[in-house]
Amino acid sequence: MTCKSSILRIESFYSTYLDNKRDIYVYLPPGYSYEKSKRYPVLYMHDGQNIFHPAFNGYSWHVDQTVDRLIHEHKIEEIIVVGIPNMGMERSNEYTHDLEGVLYPLDKVTIQPKGQLYEKFIIEEVMIYVDSVFRTKTGPEHTALLGSSRGGQVTYHIGLRRPDIFGMLAIVSPYFYCVDPMSSEEIRLYHSFTTKQPLSRIWIDLGSAEGTLVLEKHTRAVTEELVALGYEADTQLIYFNDPGAAHAEKDWAARLSSPLIYFFGSKGEASSISLIGCEEVGIMGPTSRLNPILEFGDDFKMTLLRAAYHVEDQEIMDVLENGTLVPKKEGVTSVTVKYEDLEAMIEIRVISQQKEYVTLDMVVHVPPDSPADMKLYAWFPLLHDSSSGTYYNRLQVPLHAEFIYQISRQDGIVEADSAGESVQHKYVALEDATVEIYVEHWMRNEASKN
Template identity: 65%
Template sequence: MKHSSSILRIENFHSGYLDNKRELFVYLPPGYHHDKSKRYPVLYMHDGQNIFHPAFNGYSWNVHVAVDQLIADQIIEEIIVVGIPNMGQERADEFTHDMEGILHQADKVPIRPRGERYEQFIIDEVKPYIDAVFRTKTEPEHTALMGSSRGGQVTYHIGLRRPDVFSMLGIVSPYFYCVDPTTQEEVPMYHSFAVKQPIAKIWMDLGSSEGLLVMEKHVREVAEKLLNLGYEADDELVYLYEPEAAHVEKDWAARVAAPLIHFFGNKGKACSLTLHGSEEIGIVGPQCRLNPIVEFDTGFKLSLLRTAYQVEDERIAEVRDDGTIIPLQEGETKVTVQYDDLEAAITIRVIAEIKAHITLDIVVHVPPNTPEDIKLYAWFPLNYNPSNRTYSNRLQIPLHTEWVFQVSREDGIVEVDAAGNTVERRYKALVDSKLEIYVERWS
């Protein structure tokens, strides 16, 4: 007889620490009701309303689908997954700790930090309940915590504060810096820890198309600090910088198998190696880093945090073991990287200078039925021009910044095509340019 997994909903779960109620969602693996003596590791996830079910944008992590498949393929052991929904407008407060280095006063929204109470809620209220009701393995070596965006930030803080509870951390597209979209001022939203904690496995990732919301230099900065504390690169701390992935549930779903395998399975055998990075580097200009990605036959993948690079013409550039390119003189050379019996290469060209920023002019033409002077966004806020009823902005964007966006109004209405489908646009900052958009219809 074939057994199937199930998702349970627990209603009106009350928190004394936060003085609110929310649902909890609990995924039980296929064998849970078959073997009554077996106990299971547990993964706790923030924003639990999105991990099994669609979010407001129609996308879901579909964690249950990924776990079912990995279990069926015998890649991971059977686990329990607990989804802890956020409280809407209270989300930013609950996901923010009040600690040294976290400059929440400069965040894009007003923050009243309740991260410590949210931490107590999970550790002293949710986990004891789950352990009492379900057959769990309660020890930290069997307990993981994971979340994205602000959920990645709070996972980082809770996990490194409480390694006695969680020994596995999934830090997905973490909101480690607040970047002002107009001034581009960068303000840290994370605390730096001084001592390595007994955490067995850390997963940290982001996509290349997350714009100014989550920037690779900020996430890598935190990863490097953890390595400096003594976490072993590509083993205890696994990192992935995913090309073209955006800040959205469907892209987190596309790579969620990797942290699940890191925590609860075997990564398998490496089957491909690719080398990503800018092919043009300036002696004067922004720092560039190569991104070697190894994929395995289980679906697991990672970006190598430390590896050796071979530079064909060492007069042109050198490459550090963290992938940082040091340009030496103008010219062209090939860079090669190896992993096991796999090899990948990229040709880089060093020129005298590359600008750190490009100028982007955004102009949006709107339909006649658009309310007069309503606030409009094309990722960035736009200014209204009543003379021609257009919205525009001129921006200085860091070179190579990518983002996926929708043209949206302050009332939540977004651009759609003639068939009523939401229009999604993609942009990468390579040269000075003008982005002219004609909105055909609103949803």
């Protein structure tokens, strides 16, 4: 007999704390229907409307498919997954805590923080219901919380506030800062905790191509704060900087297996290591950090927060154990990272000075039938030049920042090619440059969120 997993929908689940209703989705593993006495650990996920099903933007995490596969391959134990959908326009409010350090009045949207109420909704309403209806293993050692973007921010706050409930946290592409793309002003949106909480596992990640929406320096800074509190790097707290990954469901789905295995399985033995970083750094200029990626088979990747580095010429440069480059004089040298019997090498050139920011000039040509008064955006607003019919703007971009973006209109229409497929562009801030884009066609938007 072949048993399959199932996804149940709990319709119109009412919250007295938030005074609203939403459907709740519950994934039950293959063995749930026939192992009548067995209980299961639980993973709670925010933005639950698109973790199993495509959401308004057409994207899904396909959590059920990944969990099914990992269970079938005996990489994780069977688990229950509870998806808690957001409430659309209320999402930013529900995912924001009113805590010291959270400068929500300066966020890019108007916030009425309901994070504490949303926290009560999950713990005192959703969890009580789930534990009463389904065969769950209770206690923080069996309970995990996962969210991305603003959902990563609220996971961080709920998890660090309630370690008696959640023992495992997956903080994915967290929206810890609001960064204005035009002015580069950075607005802090997280609270710093001052004592170590009894959490057994913390996973924090981001993609290298999230632009200024989620910057590595911010995510790593919060990670280092947690390490300073006493969470053991690379065991109790695991970090991953995913090369080339954007702020999108498909990229979150692609690396979902890693936190699942971390929480509910065993990663096994390391199989390979790679070393990623800037090939050129300045004695004067922005701080650069290496990204040593350790792989365990096909389904688990992590960045080593602490590693053993060897610099061929230490007169040119040093490398701290956290991967920070310390350039000393101009020249070229190699850096090798080692983990057990694995090693990887990168060659780095040290120059006298690098700029903190580069200048980007973007010019966008649009089809003749485009509305003349329509606002256009890349990841920043574009200005209309009525004399030429083009759109343009100049931006100061942090050096090495990577962006995957679309040209979009205010009415939700985005750039498409001649085949009717949406077009994405990639930009890496390496030097002053002009980017010229010719939009062939427009199509209905497949929007993203934060």
